[in-house]
Amino acid sequence: MTTPIVSIQSFRNATTQNDKANIAKTLDDALATTGLCHINDYHQHLPKDTIRALRHAAHKFFDQTTHAKQNARVDGVVGYLGLGDENVAASAGTPTPTPDPVESLNLPGYQEADGEWRAAA
Numbered sequence: 001m002t003t004p005i006v007s008i009q010s011f012r013n014a015t016t017q018n019d020k021a022n023i024a025k026t027l028d029d030a031l032a033t034t035g036l037c038h039i040n041d042y043h044q045h046l047p048k049d050t051i052r053a054l055r056h057a058a059h060k061f062f063d064q065t066t067h068a069k070q071n072a073r074v075d076g077v078v079g080y081l082g083l084g085d086e087n088v089a090a091s092a093g094t095p096t097p098t099p100d101p102v103e104s105l106n107l108p109g110y111q112e113a114d115g116e117w118r119a120a121a
Helices: 008-013 017-033 048-062 066-072 088-092
Strands: 005-007 038-040 079-081 104-106
Touching (some): 005 008, 008 017, 048 066, 066 079
Parallel strands (some): 005 038
Antiparallel strands (some): 079 104
16 A cells, blocks of 8 residues: 655646646545545645644644543544554554554544545535
């Protein structure tokens, strides 16, 4: 499995709506299936204050106690997942014998097939 790459610059430079729709579809497909993609060029297009604020908020969240972070847990897929709660390789059909040694905060807009928000739209 390869991680899809989405370039903000390519989207901004696209000359047709079809080209933009194809890039947006790549993002939609990646997030709706594996839930993962690599976004290039964001640092050139988002204000530095926005990036700094997002990083600050992420650090603030993950610096909390495990008990406090558990308040953001929803269902084992959405929300906070603690150390050992995930085995990402399983989504590609090859689970590893031990869970992933990571924690995450999953806030997907792609949970439902008829969800209102889609990048392609």
